[in-house]
Amino acid sequence: MKRFWAEHPELADWLERVRQEILERAASEEGPVPASVRRLVDSNGKMLRPAFVLLAASFGRPDAQKIRRLAAAVEMLHMATLVHDDIIDEALVRRGIRTLHALSGSRAAVLIGDWLFAGAFSLVAEYADGEAARGLARLVSRLCASEIRQSADRYSVNPSIRRYLRTIAGKTALLFSLSFYVGARESGCEPGVSHTLRRLGYSLGMGFQIIDDILDFEGTDCETGKPTGSDLAQGVFTLPVVLGLRADDGALGAALAAPPYAPDAISRIVKLITALGGLDAARRAARAYTERSQREIARLPDTEARQTLLVVTEKLLHRTY
Amino acid sequence: MKRFWAEHPELADWLERVRQEILERAASEEGPVPASVRRLVDSNGKMLRPAFVLLAASFGRPDAQKIRRLAAAVEMLHMATLVHDDIIDEALVRRGIRTLHALSGSRAAVLIGDWLFAGAFSLVAEYADGEAARGLARLVSRLCASEIRQSADRYSVNPSIRRYLRTIAGKTALLFSLSFYVGARESGCEPGVSHTLRRLGYSLGMGFQIIDDILDFEGTDCETGKPTGSDLAQGVFTLPVVLGLRADDGALGAALAAPPYAPDAISRIVKLITALGGLDAARRAARAYTERSQREIARLPDTEARQTLLVVTEKLLHRTY
Numbered sequence: 001m002k003r004f005w006a007e008h009p010e011l012a013d014w015l016e017r018v019r020q021e022i023l024e025r026a027a028s029e030e031g032p033v034p035a036s037v038r039r040l041v042d043s044n045g046k047m048l049r050p051a052f053v054l055l056a057a058s059f060g061r062p063d064a065q066k067i068r069r070l071a072a073a074v075e076m077l078h079m080a081t082l083v084h085d086d087i088i089d090e091a092l093v094r095r096g097i098r099t100l101h102a103l104s105g106s107r108a109a110v111l112i113g114d115w116l117f118a119g120a121f122s123l124v125a126e127y128a129d130g131e132a133a134r135g136l137a138r139l140v141s142r143l144c145a146s147e148i149r150q151s152a153d154r155y156s157v158n159p160s161i162r163r164y165l166r167t168i169a170g171k172t173a174l175l176f177s178l179s180f181y182v183g184a185r186e187s188g189c190e191p192g193v194s195h196t197l198r199r200l201g202y203s204l205g206m207g208f209q210i211i212d213d214i215l216d217f218e219g220t221d222c223e224t225g226k227p228t229g230s231d232l233a234q235g236v237f238t239l240p241v242v243l244g245l246r247a248d249d250g251a252l253g254a255a256l257a258a259p260p261y262a263p264d265a266i267s268r269i270v271k272l273i274t275a276l277g278g279l280d281a282a283r284r285a286a287r288a289y290t291e292r293s294q295r296e297i298a299r300l301p302d303t304e305a306r307q308t309l310l311v312v313t314e315k316l317l318h319r320t321y
Numbered sequence: 322m323k324r325f326w327a328e329h330p331e332l333a334d335w336l337e338r339v340r341q342e343i344l345e346r347a348a349s350e351e352g353p354v355p356a357s358v359r360r361l362v363d364s365n366g367k368m369l370r371p372a373f374v375l376l377a378a379s380f381g382r383p384d385a386q387k388i389r390r391l392a393a394a395v396e397m398l399h400m401a402t403l404v405h406d407d408i409i410d411e412a413l414v415r416r417g418i419r420t421l422h423a424l425s426g427s428r429a430a431v432l433i434g435d436w437l438f439a440g441a442f443s444l445v446a447e448y449a450d451g452e453a454a455r456g457l458a459r460l461v462s463r464l465c466a467s468e469i470r471q472s473a474d475r476y477s478v479n480p481s482i483r484r485y486l487r488t489i490a491g492k493t494a495l496l497f498s499l500s501f502y503v504g505a506r507e508s509g510c511e512p513g514v515s516h517t518l519r520r521l522g523y524s525l526g527m528g529f530q531i532i533d534d535i536l537d538f539e540g541t542d543c544e545t546g547k548p549t550g551s552d553l554a555q556g557v558f559t560l561p562v563v564l565g566l567r568a569d570d571g572a573l574g575a576a577l578a579a580p581p582y583a584p585d586a587i588s589r590i591v592k593l594i595t596a597l598g599g600l601d602a603a604r605r606a607a608r609a610y611t612e613r614s615q616r617e618i619a620r621l622p623d624t625e626a627r628q629t630l631l632v633v634t635e636k637l638l639h640r641t642y
Contacts, residue, residue: 029466029469030466031466032469032473033466033469084432084435087408087427087428108469108472110408110431110434111405111465111469111472112469113431114438114468115462115465115466115469117435117438118459118462119462121442121454121457121458121461122458122462124458125446125454125455125457125458126455126458130446130451130454133442133446133451133454134443137439137440137443137446137447138439138443140438140439141436141440141443143439144432144433144435144439145350145351145352145354147432147435148350148354148432148433148436151428151429151432152352152353
């Protein structure tokens with residue numbers, strides 16, 4: 001977290017307080033909850049979603065404590081999905097450290113994920129208005145539906161761009177969007193500004209997820225903390241695959257039609273996708289979402305937060321982790 | 322469901338409509354959600370919790386549609402915990418049919434459980450007031466904490482009655498209690514009646530779970546749908562074990578100290594517990610909670626619903642499934 005926000009020390013300090021908020025919630029439980037949540041919080045990446053809540057809130061008149069708690073809620077929701085994803089993917093490593101699932105088994109991972117879900121709902125039900133609570137609940141339904149769809153679509157021989165975009169919208173863009181919207185709305189932003197921020201969150205989330213999916217092909221263990229080609233190995237065909245297939249003369253389709261993929265098959269498929277321009281085309285798509293985000297940002301009042309959003313948007317496009 | 326409510330055909334019809342409500346929610350999703358939820362709904366047991374919502378609501382002026390949806394919410398929440406429990410217990414059979422976990426793997430089970438959680442929160446956020454939403458979220462936190470505690474306590478050589486009671490309160494009695502309270506409150510019952518119903522739910526839930534734990538020692542596969550001694554096999558020491566240990570001269574303690582238990586060790590332990598009076602003592606505890614429930618029922622206005630509650634309370638004590 002500190003690495004990504006190095007140039008924004010005040011924001012980094014504030015995110016540290018959000019972490020403390022989550023740890024305090026966990027500390028009030030007995031048994032293994034506090035230690036497990038601490039492990040998760042210590043590996044919790046960039047904390048983009050809570051940062052978005054705060055940045056959006058700064059366009060209104062934020063109540064500091066309330067905004068910090070809502071930021072904790074969106075981060076807890078995100079953490080819950082990561083913990084449950086690791087069971088689903090049978091992932092042993094995330095962000096370079098062993099997953100809760102690998103460490104304590106699916107028993108602990110299911111329960112800690114449920115506890116985080118419930119904690120997020122509690123915070124929102126307690127500190128936000130009814131619409132935010134309904135928005136969060138609907139979002140989690142769509143998030144699950146997206147994951148279920150992605151799971152059902154695995155190894156699909158005919159993946160479509162539209163289906164991919166719908167899946168990543170449910171998986172990532174909607175929570176980005178809600179983070180901005182909750183921050184804006186709960187700080188009494190003007191409706192026009194709130195809606196611009198909501199759209200910004202959506203396009204930022206779409207671009208973010210496409211980059212994430214590209215990094216899964218390019219990243220090394222130590223940078224993304226995940227093994228290269230891990231989506232592919234699970235039969236999840238992301239945008240580089242879908243776009244590679246569009247230029248395919250049959251070799252890629254044939255290679256994908258024979259799962260499970262051994263490590264040498266994975267590297268052959270990655271080479272094919274690269275040669276077919278799948279990665280470049282996906283990068284262009286991410287660039288287009290980034291430009292859309294920049295157009296939304298340009299509509300916002302000229303504040304320090306707007307400047308930060310511009311920097312962050314560009315940084316997310318060029319990130320390698 | 323029909324078997325348990327055979328003498329209350331109107332209530333059974335109404336519960337059928339609650340099932341339809343859940344199925345309709347699922348039908349609006351694509352992919353494997355509708356079929357998985359149908360499977361769960363088809364094996365959904367007695368539907369006690371939605372019945373409690375309705376019975377409690379009848380002491381006020383219920384809005385039929387709202388009450389049906391809140392009843393669907395508590396049932397979905399309960400279904401979510403069952404699905405996730407099956408992953409935790411690695412259960413292959415529940416209520417005599419193969420679990421979702423056994424059938425479709427933990428991937429599907431995690432996601433369907435999450436979808437049900439989110440659906441329950443959605444319904445409550447949409448149709449109940451803020452306090453009900455907060456109550457539900459807090460309850461799920463406590464429910465998870467109880468399950469986590471139970472999980473951490475497995476094979477504990479020194480189980481305590483107090484800890485057991487706290488665990489089953491979080492696991493069962495609080496949701497029973499909330500089901501009554503939500504029904505009463507959302508139908509504008511008088512505060513005194515609402516609180517009596519809430520306490521009734523609590524003692525009914527405690528008695529219910531103790532009986533459930535006794536049945537795990539006595540039941541046969543075809544009656545409970547679970548193998549005998551399954552809690553024991555998982556290292557979960559329920560009330561008959563705790564009370565058996567209090568009368569133990571060392572033999573039970575020694576047998577329990579050597580997990581994992583082979584099938585013949587399980588039958589030896591069950592025989593020891595029976596001989597030490599653990600099952601009889603647990604049955605007396607369930608009886609005491611039932612009597613407490615009856616005292617709460619006696620405080621309620623004299624209506625048809627009160628009569629039904631009396632019958633149901635007695636029936637739950639003597640059930641064999």
